[in-house]
Amino acid sequence: MGEYDVRAVSLAVVGGVFFGGIATGVAFPTLPLLDDLLGITAVMLGLVLAANRIARLVMNTPAGSIIDRVGARTPMIVGLFTQALAPFGYVVGLHTPPVTVGTFPVLGDVSAPGVVFVLARTMWGVGSAFVFIGAFAVVTHVTTTDNRGKWIGYVRGGQSLGFPTGLVVGGVMTDLVGIQEAFLVAGACALIAGVVAAAVLPDVTPDHDSGGGLRDVPALLRRRPVVLPIGVGNFTLQLLWGGVLLTTLAKYAEAFAFEIGPLEAAGVAGVVMGGGVLVTGGVTLWAGQRSDELGNRALLTVPSFLALVVGFGLIALVPALPALVVGILLAGAGVGAGAPALLTILGDVTPGDELGRLGGVYNTMGDVGLSLGPLVAIPAVETAGYRATYLFCAGLVAACLLVVSLPLLWSPTSDTARVADSD
Numbered sequence: 001m002g003e004y005d006v007r008a009v010s011l012a013v014v015g016g017v018f019f020g021g022i023a024t025g026v027a028f029p030t031l032p033l034l035d036d037l038l039g040i041t042a043v044m045l046g047l048v049l050a051a052n053r054i055a056r057l058v059m060n061t062p063a064g065s066i067i068d069r070v071g072a073r074t075p076m077i078v079g080l081f082t083q084a085l086a087p088f089g090y091v092v093g094l095h096t097p098p099v100t101v102g103t104f105p106v107l108g109d110v111s112a113p114g115v116v117f118v119l120a121r122t123m124w125g126v127g128s129a130f131v132f133i134g135a136f137a138v139v140t141h142v143t144t145t146d147n148r149g150k151w152i153g154y155v156r157g158g159q160s161l162g163f164p165t166g167l168v169v170g171g172v173m174t175d176l177v178g179i180q181e182a183f184l185v186a187g188a189c190a191l192i193a194g195v196v197a198a199a200v201l202p203d204v205t206p207d208h209d210s211g212g213g214l215r216d217v218p219a220l221l222r223r224r225p226v227v228l229p230i231g232v233g234n235f236t237l238q239l240l241w242g243g244v245l246l247t248t249l250a251k252y253a254e255a256f257a258f259e260i261g262p263l264e265a266a267g268v269a270g271v272v273m274g275g276g277v278l279v280t281g282g283v284t285l286w287a288g289q290r291s292d293e294l295g296n297r298a299l300l301t302v303p304s305f306l307a308l309v310v311g312f313g314l315i316a317l318v319p320a321l322p323a324l325v326v327g328i329l330l331a332g333a334g335v336g337a338g339a340p341a342l343l344t345i346l347g348d349v350t351p352g353d354e355l356g357r358l359g360g361v362y363n364t365m366g367d368v369g370l371s372l373g374p375l376v377a378i379p380a381v382e383t384a385g386y387r388a389t390y391l392f393c394a395g396l397v398a399a400c401l402l403v404v405s406l407p408l409l410w411s412p413t414s415d416t417a418r419v420a421d422s423d
Helices: 003-027 031-038 042-070 073-094 112-142 148-176 179-200 214-223 227-255 265-292 297-317 321-349 352-383 386-410 413-422
Strands: 100-104 108-111
Touching: 003 073, 003 112, 003 148, 003 179, 031 042, 031 073, 031 112, 042 073, 042 108, 042 112, 042 352, 073 112, 073 179, 100 112, 108 112, 112 148, 112 321, 112 352, 148 179, 148 265, 148 321, 214 227, 214 352, 227 265, 227 297, 227 321, 227 352, 227 386, 265 297, 265 321, 297 321, 297 386, 321 352, 352 386
Parallel strands: none
Antiparallel strands: 100 108
């Protein structure tokens, strides 16, 4: 495709994931308040918040298989519109009579509104699996090794920046006009993403009929062993950034009584993490284009992991607010540099008829990290303390230099990339 076509298609994908991120962020500030609004139990609230991630974790690999069979355009568009239905499902949940549908172990009394919200969040998770993998497949199809890093960086940047934008919009709208209106705006943003994608995305049906079955995935991984360290890198980044830091930052700030003017632990955590997310988005845009200029994109993973090591080490060893700010910014920069490099390498080494399945494996490993992080982080800091937990995280990232960076640096990724592009 010509540069204009690549730009138009890639920007449409960026717009889709950005507006999808805004829709996620708009709804998120209100979702933790549902236990008071709907009278549901704390456990049920946790299920509502986790339902989308559980659904995406389950759907990643099947979604990738479908994309390999029929192409990325239709599944991605369907995914975007499926996401758009979820916020309107939230509105339905707000108006559902608060009757109890049953009592279950652990969950306790389950109300009808709670069920509606779980179904809506599940719908969002299913849609997002098709959107994330479809976005990767589309951009990889229309780019080459000369410009792939740039456009995958823009896609990752759109994902990174859409969510915090939505958080601000959602919080302000909830306070000024109400929760229902915030949900409706979230749905409208998601619909816009679907309409744009339907108008612009090309048909990138694979040229080869590989069958696209889930049973082929183990064979694909054996045939392309470089995918495993890429997935391990993504698992580690998501585990530590989205899982450990996001989960424990507020409690860490509370434990050491950090304050910024009138802001206490929660406010400090929000400001610091917001700064980290912005750095992640900015570095992602830079790193994607920079990787196109390198002989081996894996070179970017070395400073990425080193920045995370230093960031976690600083937070662990220097329990002071300035150190926390610098540590979070370093960790955010490390994630911003490493994530697009890993995803672009995956695109380089994967033929077009395998992008969906191997993209699904990549996303699955990241979602496992995101899901596992909160489960292990809170018990770890309560039993071992913040210093030991964060130092262990730093050691885990350092290990990635051996199990991720070195194999990728030694593998003939450039030659494989040319083969993948010719496929």
